[in-house]
Amino acid sequence: MAEGIDPILRMAAQLARLPGIGQKSAQRLAYHIAAMPLDDVKELAAALWQGRKALRFCALCGNYAEDEFCPVCKDEGRHNGQICVVRDARDVAAMERMRDYRGLYHVLGGALSPMNGIGPEDIRIKELLARLSTETVEEVILATNPDIEGEATAAYIARLIKPLGVRVTRIAHGVPVGSDLEYADEVTLAKAMEGRREL
């Protein structure tokens, strides 16, 4: 018996694999779920599994999508000549929370990191360049994380794009340096967008 019976142990083991949930919280959550009405647990499990299964990547920008294109790319009003380049799809959600930005996105799916063997061909830079030749783009806003890898990625992309005559900007360091874009509050993100400068 020891830590509980099998179904509860299996719940706790799975929950403990999630970020920020230690063994003790996983166990507490498992016992909470054990005491939840059957229908509520069904709803929880279905939301996770059906939700994950429903997710795909937008064929244009790489953001999470339910169909071929994400809600941003599907919105004709947002094809305004601006493309905001971010590392992850979750960064799109962070930018959207600001509610100020009305252009499109491009999700790189990572950042350049020679230390970890991640080069330009491992992130969606080629796809970004393709968009610049097929779409009418006036400005590329580089909103990669304000950390070493994010800065390096922004600098690399800026060098590639500037010769094409497209305006390239970098979000201002209103975003606290060394942090994660995902955690920035709306005001800080709005400040960072306002203060963006030519590269």
Next chain:
Amino acid sequence: MAEGIDPILRMAAQLARLPGIGQKSAQRLAYHIAAMPLDDVKELAAALWQGRKALRFCALCGNYAEDEFCPVCKDEGRHNGQICVVRDARDVAAMERMRDYRGLYHVLGGALSPMNGIGPEDIRIKELLARLSTETVEEVILATNPDIEGEATAAYIARLIKPLGVRVTRIAHGVPVGSDLEYADEVTLAKAMEGRREL
């Protein structure tokens, strides 16, 4: 769009209903799950749903069980004349982590609380008395929580059982007063068991 696309919002909404998971962590978890391999999410959802579905209550002690009886009650070697009375099934897991106790349990499923309209007929006291007349019981160890309701419940049960000539003990206050039994560490719980006193 705002906070994310529907499947992710639904995941986050469900996760935010769990104890200790706020809106922000729920959203972070949802994005983590969105990025997890499909099979891993399937395993997580299945562990929660199948796990919850597999749970029933032991016909003897009220602990969580997969069959008619829980692993403790099924173990012949543990029918040693001791019954440890706890509030919740999760408290059984806490006691079992101590690995010292070799008797049986009785889960009350609550604590007496006149304020909340919970009386003796609302928790499994009748079932405990029934066990005393059908099983050979030498000692009832009252391990309800060391808070007001737990103490009241212990005192109430002690008054009922002592006339029957059964030894009734209460775990010592090695368990920090005002806390939750579930959070006690193994050593504290062992001390509490050692120092139990006659009521």
